[in-house]
Amino acid sequence: MKIEPLKGLVFLILITCISLQALESTAQDIIPVSVSVTGDVQQPGVYTLTNMNRLSEAISMADYQPVQSQVLKNQSLIPQGISIPRVRLLAQPDTSLVKTYNHRNITLNRSGQKQILDLQKYLILGEISQNPFLKDGDVIIVNSVRSTVTIEGSVRKPGDYEYREGDTIEDILNLAMGVTEDADLKHANLYRYKTDFIDFERISLDLSGYQDNADNFVKQKLQPGDRILIPANSEFRKAYKVEILGKVKMPGTYYVNDKTSIYELLTMCGGPSQEADLYSSYAYNKLVSESFDPDFTRLSTYSMLQMTWLEYSYLRTKTRQLKGKYSVDILKCWQSKGSEANLVLKNGDVVVIPEMINGVWVAGQVRHPGLINWTEDMNWEDYLSAAGGYANNRKMQGIRIIRYSSGNWVKPTKSLKLFPGDTIFVPDKQERYLWDDIKEAILITSQLLTVLIALRTF
Numbered sequence: 001m002k003i004e005p006l007k008g009l010v011f012l013i014l015i016t017c018i019s020l021q022a023l024e025s026t027a028q029d030i031i032p033v034s035v036s037v038t039g040d041v042q043q044p045g046v047y048t049l050t051n052m053n054r055l056s057e058a059i060s061m062a063d064y065q066p067v068q069s070q071v072l073k074n075q076s077l078i079p080q081g082i083s084i085p086r087v088r089l090l091a092q093p094d095t096s097l098v099k100t101y102n103h104r105n106i107t108l109n110r111s112g113q114k115q116i117l118d119l120q121k122y123l124i125l126g127e128i129s130q131n132p133f134l135k136d137g138d139v140i141i142v143n144s145v146r147s148t149v150t151i152e153g154s155v156r157k158p159g160d161y162e163y164r165e166g167d168t169i170e171d172i173l174n175l176a177m178g179v180t181e182d183a184d185l186k187h188a189n190l191y192r193y194k195t196d197f198i199d200f201e202r203i204s205l206d207l208s209g210y211q212d213n214a215d216n217f218v219k220q221k222l223q224p225g226d227r228i229l230i231p232a233n234s235e236f237r238k239a240y241k242v243e244i245l246g247k248v249k250m251p252g253t254y255y256v257n258d259k260t261s262i263y264e265l266l267t268m269c270g271g272p273s274q275e276a277d278l279y280s281s282y283a284y285n286k287l288v289s290e291s292f293d294p295d296f297t298r299l300s301t302y303s304m305l306q307m308t309w310l311e312y313s314y315l316r317t318k319t320r321q322l323k324g325k326y327s328v329d330i331l332k333c334w335q336s337k338g339s340e341a342n343l344v345l346k347n348g349d350v351v352v353i354p355e356m357i358n359g360v361w362v363a364g365q366v367r368h369p370g371l372i373n374w375t376e377d378m379n380w381e382d383y384l385s386a387a388g389g390y391a392n393n394r395k396m397q398g399i400r401i402i403r404y405s406s407g408n409w410v411k412p413t414k415s416l417k418l419f420p421g422d423t424i425f426v427p428d429k430q431e432r433y434l435w436d437d438i439k440e441a442i443l444i445t446s447q448l449l450t451v452l453i454a455l456r457t458f
Helices: 003-029 055-063 117-124 169-175 262-268 295-299 308-319 330-335 379-384 432-455
Strands: 032-040 045-050 108-109 113-116 140-143 148-154 159-163 188-193 200-205 229-231 240-246 250-257 282-285 350-351 359-364 370-373 401-402 424-425
Touching: 032 055, 045 055, 045 169, 055 108, 055 117, 055 140, 113 200, 117 240, 148 169, 250 262, 262 330, 262 350, 295 308, 359 379
Parallel strands: 032 140, 148 229, 240 350, 359 424
Antiparallel strands: 032 045, 108 113, 108 140, 148 159, 188 200, 188 229, 240 250, 282 350, 359 370, 401 424
């Protein structure tokens, strides 16, 4: 029983010795190298790194200020006398609207041999051959971007790519990480400038062979300034996102097709609950409701005196009624099982099934404002009596019935029928002060005098 722990201890010691020996050999392999970085960088010069660093790290040192990230995190591996630089990765966050991918024409002079490297193929595609380890005496020339090709649309990395001689459509598609699922490759377009570099021609492309390299069309070579547009197929996995809220058994978001109706949506969510008020239910389109209305925005900044009667009426209506609301009777739709008033849904539609209030709101200048239980036989005056009658400050004219289902303001009549959720609004009497009346009289008098003086001058 005592032998097993001893064997484990011996094994642990053996593993530790092997690890230390590996670390020591790794440290001995790290040697300093001096490289020159010049060209389109912020701080060209000679830099001391190690043979464990790559070309991209040397460019990063010459192009950025040092930051707190280490080439080698384990300082115990650094041989004595060797200073390991702190570098920053080339792949920096880009906040511009159009991403530019450069560093595709890096010249590496090594022992009299010149090599052109494409760092984007390393950063995006992982081609390690385009980012070699450094050697002592390397000269790195970062060539400035002289021309680009652009790829836009349904690709994963759209943007401007530095042009390299011999680039093909396939090369740029690969650098853009390929196309998205909704890409319409059969109707791609290539925009190419003519010889005057002012006008351009549109070349239709069928790139359907890109997915499996079935043809050589994607091998077509590009020219500086070319722009590739990959459109999206709007019918690809088309689905409408709709919502149903309120008193239904399973409220929430649903994905439907372009033929789904309100009745089908009500069936999907389990139908209305016992508390549902289908009479007051409504549907609207969220995309239309949230869209910009320039007239409403303009009139909202005006005072009442700056508007015409028609503009003021329009503004009042817009504030009372929900923008994007459909004219549909959901109660009739449900009772007829979809044979009547059955609206076909669109993307962004919202169906709201409110809770049955079963009451009429009496608001404003009454003695006991609040909710009065709805009774079919009661008219508006009955509800006012139930609320305690008028308060002392009520206005003699201007009582209105506000319809819950539409938001319209209606003048009350004895034959007017009220429904659950409706509001009876009794306005208050406008307070007037003697000084305000005097100022108004002075203003009117001065205006009349001005008109009289003007008429006498003619």
